[in-house]
Amino acid sequence: MTFDTTLIISQLFNGLVWGIVLGLLAMGLTIIFGMMGVINFAHGALYLVGAYSAYTSIMACTQWMGAATGSFWIALVAAPIAVGLIGMVVEFFLLRRMYEREIIYQFLLTFGLTLVIQELVTIIWGGMPRSFPTPDLLQGVVDLGFMLYPKYRLFVLILTPLIMLAVWLLLVKTRYGAIIRAGTEDRDMVNLLGINVRRVFTVVFSIGAAMAGLAGVLAGPIIGSIQPDLGNSVLLASFVVVVVGGLGSFTGAIAGAILVGLVKAVTSMLWAEASNAIVFALMAVVLVFMPQGLLGKR
Amino acid sequence: MLQVEAIHSYYGESYVVQGISMVLKEGEILTLLGRNGAGKTTTLRSIVGLKPPRRGKIVFMGREITRMKPFEVARLGIAMVPEERRIFSSLTVEENLKIGIQKGRVGRWTLESVQKLFPILRERRHHRGNQLSGGEQQILAIARALMGNPKFLILDEPSEGLAPLIIKLIAETIKSLSTEGMTILLVEQNVEMTLQIAHRHYVLDQGKIIYSDTNEGLKNNREIRDRYLSV
Numbered sequence A: 001m002t003f004d005t006t007l008i009i010s011q012l013f014n015g016l017v018w019g020i021v022l023g024l025l026a027m028g029l030t031i032i033f034g035m036m037g038v039i040n041f042a043h044g045a046l047y048l049v050g051a052y053s054a055y056t057s058i059m060a061c062t063q064w065m066g067a068a069t070g071s072f073w074i075a076l077v078a079a080p081i082a083v084g085l086i087g088m089v090v091e092f093f094l095l096r097r098m099y100e101r102e103i104i105y106q107f108l109l110t111f112g113l114t115l116v117i118q119e120l121v122t123i124i125w126g127g128m129p130r131s132f133p134t135p136d137l138l139q140g141v142v143d144l145g146f147m148l149y150p151k152y153r154l155f156v157l158i159l160t161p162l163i164m165l166a167v168w169l170l171l172v173k174t175r176y177g178a179i180i181r182a183g184t185e186d187r188d189m190v191n192l193l194g195i196n197v198r199r200v201f202t203v204v205f206s207i208g209a210a211m212a213g214l215a216g217v218l219a220g221p222i223i224g225s226i227q228p229d230l231g232n233s234v235l236l237a238s239f240v241v242v243v244v245g246g247l248g249s250f251t252g253a254i255a256g257a258i259l260v261g262l263v264k265a266v267t268s269m270l271w272a273e274a275s276n277a278i279v280f281a282l283m284a285v286v287l288v289f290m291p292q293g294l295l296g297k298r
Numbered sequence B: 001m002l003q004v005e006a007i008h009s010y011y012g013e014s015y016v017v018q019g020i021s022m023v024l025k026e027g028e029i030l031t032l033l034g035r036n037g038a039g040k041t042t043t044l045r046s047i048v049g050l051k052p053p054r055r056g057k058i059v060f061m062g063r064e065i066t067r068m069k070p071f072e073v074a075r076l077g078i079a080m081v082p083e084e085r086r087i088f089s090s091l092t093v094e095e096n097l098k099i100g101i102q103k104g105r106v107g108r109w110t111l112e113s114v115q116k117l118f119p120i121l122r123e124r125r126h127h128r129g130n131q132l133s134g135g136e137q138q139i140l141a142i143a144r145a146l147m148g149n150p151k152f153l154i155l156d157e158p159s160e161g162l163a164p165l166i167i168k169l170i171a172e173t174i175k176s177l178s179t180e181g182m183t184i185l186l187v188e189q190n191v192e193m194t195l196q197i198a199h200r201h202y203v204l205d206q207g208k209i210i211y212s213d214t215n216e217g218l219k220n221n222r223e224i225r226d227r228y229l230s231v
Ligand SMILES: Nc1ncnc2c1ncn2[C@@H]1O[C@H](COP(=O)(O)OP(=O)(O)OP(=O)(O)O)[C@@H](O)[C@H]1O
Pocket: B011, B014, B016, B034, B035, B036, B037, B038, B039, B040, B041, B042, B043, B083
């Protein structure tokens, strides 16, 4: 294989990795939107918190346990849980009050949260970029036969689909998942069957938030350094993914994410300056030819 | 079992339930009859907590439930089969049934026993809610309500739009549930059907109960039937 094809393939792999991280975010957005009808503008901020809390947990662990190799793995579990708890608090104390009101209040609340969270992150961690370490175990590259590829990215490429699969199975195969889907259709009826739909909402929002947090942790070593405006571009990109994939469609979110990742990777090889704009062009093209998105219903 | 004491319910300014009182005894089948728009559905919605009354009181098995949330009311053992059936259309028949399960309420009704009562639900267990006929949806709605092992079952016009054969099946089911001790509140337009199975009747007009009688009494009262209950 020539040098060039290897480069192209590794770029495509990068696109896939990025796409799949976006997919995790988009899936969280989709669950929250599908069940609760809430468009969560705070999703990027939750991703941000995921990345920073993982960073802190890695630093703290490393300090306590010396150069502990396990610190990333602790962060990988702890940060999504922390973000999930934040999601729970946000839903329970704030978002809950907005359901009965006009949709603009939800926008204002979730958008306002983004600003508050971003500001808090700046106050706590400072505005300067912080370098996010790659876990020791996943340093270096693997020989795939046809090319060398960073171990960590390969790990993300394997782990993320497994997590998506787990969430999908939860939603499709379990009774709790059936309750969530039923709640999307008819809240009152679910209530009439003795189920506290409000509590289900809290859990759903928390799951979506945890997924954003997880995406933040996973993205950390890929982007290498984190800063307080990290969530903004990611929020925009995951909205594009959701629109391209089809609003409310699960498989659509994943397909859209992979497509966006790949298109971005290809453009960054051919015309790097346009790699961000092209994503929006893609969205426009999809919307012109398939107004419901790739896999949207109706 | 259930006492409804002078409840008043509104939709905004529109005064729909104007001081309704009822008493239900354990194991009996009571009907609420009346023309379109009389306020039957609203009365039911007030009982189950979907439309809490502005004034008045509702007591179930000695506990006041007037301001309880629908899920709390359901957990006490009150199940409602709503007028529109409200099957979850994207869920399978079996998933619809499983959602009816309440952890705290186990008893005679399980997935197996409702499938035995209505074999069609076993045959169609992998079909989605939106693939069912009206009759099948009604049967599923009743079965889903039973899955929570309620003590008190509320049915809002179960015979509406259904073929005579299915109406007969539903009437028989209601009758046999009641002989097993279930208390039933039945809202119907189909007076003939209720005369075959009910113990007592209330007739509602413009938000007020204007007549109440035993089954025999209503059977023999042509005047009420012609005036308030003819279609
Ligand atoms: N959501 C609502 N908002 C405003 N008014 C309503 C609403 N639901 C019902 N109403 C009005 O309240 C009155 C009583 O309605 P309700 O549904 O209780 O009657 P019903 O006796 O069940 O009638 P039907 O036999 O047609 O089901 C009607 O005049 C109806 O128009």
